[in-house]
Amino acid sequence: MKEELAKAYDPKETEGKIYRLWEEGGGFQPRTKNSEQRTYAIHLPPPNITGSLHMGHALNATIADILIRYHRMKGDKTVWFPGTDHAGIATQNVVEKQLKKEGMSRWDLGREKFIEKVWEWKNKYGNIIIEQLKKLGASADWSRLRFTMDENYANWVKKAFIHYYEKGLIYRGKRIVSWCVACQTSLSDLEVEYKEESGKLWFIKYPIVAPTPRGRSDNYVIVATTRPETMLGDVAVAVNPKDKRYKNLIGKKILLPLQNREIPIIADDKIDMIFGTGAVKVTPAHDLLDAEIGERHKLEPIDIIDERGRMTAAAGEKFKGLKVAEAREKVVRELEEAGLLEKIEDYKHNVAICYRSGTVLEPLRSNQWFLRMVDHPQNPKSIRQSADKNQKLGTSLRDAVLNAVKSGKVKIIPENFEKILFSWLENIHDWCISRQIWWGHQLPVWFHEPKCIPKKGHESDVVKCKEMVVAVEKPQCEFCDAEFKQSEDVLDTWFSSALWPFAGLSEADLKDFYPSNVLITARDIINLWVGRMIFSGLEFQKAMPFPEVLIHATILTKEGKRMSKSLGTGIDPLGLIEKYGADATRFGIIWQTMGTQDIHWDEAAVQAGKKFANKLWNIARFSLMKIENSKFKIQKLKLQVKIQNNEDRKILQKLDEVKKIVEKNINSYEFGPALHALYDFIWHDFADKYIELVKDRQDEEADLVLQHALFSILKMLHPFMPFITESIYQKIGLEKKDLLMIESWVD
RNA sequence: GGGCAUUUAGCUCAGUGGUAGAGCGUUGCAUUCACAUUGCAAAGGUCACUGGUUCAAUCCCAGUAAUGCCCACCA
Numbered sequence: 001m002k003e004e005l006a007k008a009y010d011p012k013e014t015e016g017k018i019y020r021l022w023e024e025g026g027g028f029q030p031r032t033k034n035s036e037q038r039t040y041a042i043h044l045p046p047p048n049i050t051g052s053l054h055m056g057h058a059l060n061a062t063i064a065d066i067l068i069r070y071h072r073m074k075g076d077k078t079v080w081f082p083g084t085d086h087a088g089i090a091t092q093n094v095v096e097k098q099l100k101k102e103g104m105s106r107w108d109l110g111r112e113k114f115i116e117k118v119w120e121w122k123n124k125y126g127n128i129i130i131e132q133l134k135k136l137g138a139s140a141d142w143s144r145l146r147f148t149m150d151e152n153y154a155n156w157v158k159k160a161f162i163h164y165y166e167k168g169l170i171y172r173g174k175r176i177v178s179w180c181v182a183c184q185t186s187l188s189d190l191e192v193e194y195k196e197e198s199g200k201l202w203f204i205k206y207p208i209v210a211p212t213p214r215g216r217s218d219n220y221v222i223v224a225t226t227r228p229e230t231m232l233g234d235v236a237v238a239v240n241p242k243d244k245r246y247k248n249l250i251g252k253k254i255l256l257p258l259q260n261r262e263i264p265i266i267a268d269d270k271i272d273m274i275f276g277t278g279a280v281k282v283t284p285a286h287d288l289l290d291a292e293i294g295e296r297h298k299l300e301p302i303d304i305i306d307e308r309g310r311m312t313a314a315a316g317e318k319f320k321g322l323k324v325a326e327a328r329e330k331v332v333r334e335l336e337e338a339g340l341l342e343k344i345e346d347y348k349h350n351v352a353i354c355y356r357s358g359t360v361l362e363p364l365r366s367n368q369w370f371l372r373m374v375d376h377p378q379n380p381k382s383i384r385q386s387a388d389k390n391q392k393l394g395t396s397l398r399d400a401v402l403n404a405v406k407s408g409k410v411k412i413i414p415e416n417f418e419k420i421l422f423s424w425l426e427n428i429h430d431w432c433i434s435r436q437i438w439w440g441h442q443l444p445v446w447f448h449e450p451k452c453i454p455k456k457g458h459e460s461d462v463v464k465c466k467e468m469v470v471a472v473e474k475p476q477c478e479f480c481d482a483e484f485k486q487s488e489d490v491l492d493t494w495f496s497s498a499l500w501p502f503a504g505l506s507e508a509d510l511k512d513f514y515p516s517n518v519l520i521t522a523r524d525i526i527n528l529w530v531g532r533m534i535f536s537g538l539e540f541q542k543a544m545p546f547p548e549v550l551i552h553a554t555i556l557t558k559e560g561k562r563m564s565k566s567l568g569t570g571i572d573p574l575g576l577i578e579k580y581g582a583d584a585t586r587f588g589i590i591w592q593t594m595g596t597q598d599i600h601w602d603e604a605a606v607q608a609g610k611k612f613a614n615k616l617w618n619i620a621r622f623s624l625m626k627i628e629n630s631k632f633k634i635q636k637l638k639l640q641v642k643i644q645n646n647e648d649r650k651i652l653q654k655l656d657e658v659k660k661i662v663e664k665n666i667n668s669y670e671f672g673p674a675l676h677a678l679y680d681f682i683w684h685d686f687a688d689k690y691i692e693l694v695k696d697r698q699d700e701e702a703d704l705v706l707q708h709a710l711f712s713i714l715k716m717l718h719p720f721m722p723f724i725t726e727s728i729y730q731k732i733g734l735e736k737k738d739l740l741m742i743e744s745w746v747d
Numbered sequence: 748g749g750g751c752a753u754u755u756a757g758c759u760c761a762g763u764g765g766u767a768g769a770g771c772g773u774u775g776c777a778u779u780c781a782c783a784u785u786g787c788a789a790a791g792g793u794c795a796c797u798g799g800u801u802c803a804a805u806c807c808c809a810g811u812a813a814u815g816c817c818c819a820c821c822a
Contacts, residue, residue, distance in 0.1 A: 005781090007781085007782075008782080008784070009784090176820095178820095189820090192820095194819085201822085223822080224822065225822060226822065227822085238822095270821090271821090271822085272821055272822080274821095275821055275822065276821090276822065279822095280821090280822050281822075282822095283822095287820075287822075288820040289820050289821075289822075290820095290822080291820090292820085349821090349822095350819090352820085363820080416750095416751065416752085417751090419750065419751075419818095420750085420751085420817070420818070423749085423750075423817095423818065423819090424818080427818095427819080429820095523816085523817075524816095524817080526817095527818090554816075556815080556816085558758085558759075560753090560814070560815055560816095561815080562815090562816080591760095591770075592759075592760075594760070594761065597752085597753080597760085598752080598753085598815080598816075599759090599760095600758095600759060600760085601759085602758075602759040602760085602770090602771080604758080604759070604770070604771040604772085605759075605760095605770070605771080607770095607771075607784090608770055608771065610784070611784045611785095612784090613784090614782065614784045615781095615782065615784075615785085617781090617782080617784095618781045618782035618784090618785090619781070619782080620781085621781045621782075622781030622782080623781080624781095625781070626781090672760090672761085673761080676761075676769070676770090679769090679770090680769080687781090687782090688786075688787095691781080692786090695780080695781095
């Protein structure tokens with residue numbers, strides 16, 4: 001059927017229709033086209049259900065969509081796996097905020113009701129971002145949509161936990177963790193952020209017990225601290241063993257002010273002689289370094305701050321129950337009154353804050369679960385720098401990742417981001433995987449109720465009752481009637497995200513599409529996510545989850561600053577789609593994607609994309625009109641005539657060159673250059689020159705070359721600008737015709 | 748404190764060991780011919796700075812400066 005093309009391209013009129021056409025045509029599902037059975041798979045980094053599309057997602061999804069559409073046209077059995085992440089703390093915070101507006105807290109509701117509320121919220125808002133990705137033209141297979149809390153995904157999470165536990169890699173212990181008083185949970189190292197703060201450095205006099213000669217000023221040691229209130233939990237004062245100033249004080253005792261406790265002066269080479277006074281108060285319960293020192297010197301920690309951020313009884317009667325800030329004031333005041341405050345200096349330093357709530361974190365000791373990262377004391381630095389790529393590493397999870405990257409089993413693109421991974425791995429601590437929030441995967445850990453009622457005939461076996469069982473299902477005690485109760489902790493969200501390349505996939509998909517071909521992601525989650533997916537894949541699938549990791553650009557503001565919602569500097573991709581159309585938006589993004597250089601966002605590129613779309617539209621309008629009026633109707637897409645005319649030969653040759661450039665660029669993830677080449681060719685070679693030349697020609701060859709070039713252009717441009725190319729293609733009067741999206745690539 | 752990256756036209760960015768390129772913007776001309784969301788043309792640059800290698804450096808090397816990003820348990 002003939003259909004007149006409008007004079008200008010209208011994305012609004014087109015995009016919805018075309019997307020439905022694709023979906024109804026089953027274009028997103030994988031299919032086998034050639035006999036080679038090559039597969040191509042990408043996993044969408046699952047966006048948080050709390051999120052809405054930002055430029056980073058748009059860039060990521062556009063890149064993935066280009067690769068997916070290209071490989072699909074190439075004939076590979078292609079699939080793009082989409083899904084969303086339950087995003088533990090983030091989602092819980094959103095729902096808690098909502099509750100707060102109603103004057104409630106999660107505690108008022110109770111755990112069960114609260115989780116119901118979160119599910120309600122998820123069902124209502126959790127797929128917004130998926131709908132937004134569709135607007136962008138993402139050709140993901142929505143029939144394979146997953147959620148990190150789906151039932152079989154959850155089963156994988158439990159399986160993984162139990163596997164690690166039985167292997168001895170998961171352990172429970174009372175350790176210092178970063179504790180968020182607002183979220184009431186522990187955080188992993190990677191969830192801690194730092195904020196510069198102008199604080200104070202207090203210099204406190206600690207009297208030495210063994211009296212030095214009277215009247216001398218050295219009958220106390222001065223320590224400098226940013227957190228005077230923690231002195232209530234001091235168990236020692238540490239100095240560097242090489243420090244001459246304190247050499248003869250080592251081993252002597254100090255009478256801890258306000259607490260009137262005797263504590264030793266110890267030597268530890270971790271102490272920096274330059275900083276402060278060179279003497280450090282040691283509070284092993286509330287500082288990581290101090291905990292390390294405390295352990296080395298076998299000093300018992302004293303917990304003086306509790307999980308609500310209040311002082312405990314151990315802080316002393318006067319301080320018990322006070323908030324940390326209040327305690328600080330009071331400690332300072334009392335020290336001053338006692339004449340033990342030497343001086344106060346202004347001091348700028350970084351304080352650790354919660355990446356979700358922004359609250360200052362309290363390092364404190366808490367019962368948590370850890371995943372062991374390192375299994376032997378080998379110096380990792382020497383591993384990385386070693387020239388011998390086959391050098392044996394240990395079998396720890398950390399070493400598995402190191403090994404994979406070092407041996408090239410996984411390639412990080414660009415290569416220099418390997419360093420980010422290496423430096424994290426070199427200093428890695430065991431991963432605190434338990435959280436005290438409610439929304440997430442509850443640990444498959446069961447505790448025996450303390451009250452034990454022995455079964456008949458088992459009165460003497462009661463001692464054999466297990467206190468704790470790690471299992472998928474609730475266990476039953478052999479010897480008594482006491483109920484097992486599931487641990488209230490949930491797992492760190494990233495524990496489940498780490499299983500993303502395989503968890504929740506059907507067995508058939510796992511067989512066909514594991515490993516996937518490339519992981520596309522932003523640099524800020526290289527450690528948080530990529531590193532953990534690598535060891536999870538190796539652990540549970542015995543193979544790398546992906547051979548390549550493409551770290552794409554970060555989109556910054558035009559001024560080169562980070563885009564931030566709170567500062568209002570963020571660009572909304574949906575606004576761009578609304579204003580210019582999805583193709584123009586994709587064009588604008590990719591136009592600026594040169595290598596992996598960060599992008600200083602310039603909307604002019606999107607405007608250029610809109611103009612280009614219109615140009616293409618009119619190229620098609622002219623070409624189709626000419627061909628329609630020609631006696632030489634289109635039969636096939638292939639050009640099968642011998643070319644006589646020189647101009648024809650020239651344009652076909654150029655077309656072939658462009659094809660090679662585009663293929664080469666896509667294969668090496670150079671999307672910007674590919675688009676620039678297409679743009680130049682289409683506008684300046686094809687439209688400006690060839691079409692002008694061909695206007696007066698009436699011969700068959702001209703018409704055939706014109707249509708061949710047009711089809712080739714539509715195909716090559718399709719991965720970049722899918723809507724308009726498909727829309728034009730659908731208007732071509734061919735006999736047998738499929739969707740352009742599954743049409744075969746230019747040959 | 749450590750690491751990485753960037754610096755080229757008014758703006759956002761490509762690029763090459765041998766007279767410098769695009770998009771947007773600017774200026775002039777053209778046009779009821781597919782497209783004014785157009786065509787043709789023009790103006791506009793000591794390629795951050797200093798030194799080195801070279802017959803020749805915007806490009807390679809070293810250093811400096813500015814900017815940005817990431818990592819880090821200095822009290």
